[in-house]
Amino acid sequence: MLDALLSAFPPNDPGAPLPDRAPSDSWEEVHVLIISSPNGVRETVHELHRRGFAEVGTWSKLLPAPASGEVMSILTRRRARDRSSRSI
Numbered sequence: 001m002l003d004a005l006l007s008a009f010p011p012n013d014p015g016a017p018l019p020d021r022a023p024s025d026s027w028e029e030v031h032v033l034i035i036s037s038p039n040g041v042r043e044t045v046h047e048l049h050r051r052g053f054a055e056v057g058t059w060s061k062l063l064p065a066p067a068s069g070e071v072m073s074i075l076t077r078r079r080a081r082d083r084s085s086r087s088i
Contacts, residue, residue, distance in 0.1 A: 025081065032075040035065045041073050 032054075034041050041062060049056045054075050062071040 027078050027080050030077045030079050032077065033072055034059075035067075035070055035072040037069065038062055038071050041071055045073060 034044050036044065045054075045056055045059050048054055054077070058075055060074045062073055065072040
C-alpha cells in the first residue's frame with residue numbers, strides 16, 4: 001500500500017515554487033492523513049521521508065484522532081489536475 005501511495009505523487013522537491021494557494025483548473029490540493037498511535041504516526045512519517053515522499057517538517061503536528069489513544073498527522077500536497085478531470 002505504501003508503494004502505491006508513493007507512486008501517486010512525484011518526489012518532494014523542497015526548492016520547487018508553490019502555486020498560488022487558491023485551487024484552480026490546473027491544480028488541486030490533496031490531503032494525506034495518517035492515523036495511528038503516536039509512535040506509529042511518527043515512524044510512518046519518517047519512513048515516507050526516507051523514501052523521498054515528503055520532508056518530516058511538512059506534516060502537521062500530532063493532533064487528537066477520534067479513536068481514544070490515537071493521533072493523526074496531515075500533509076497537504078498540490079498536484080496538477082488531469083485535463084480529463086477539469087470538466088468534472
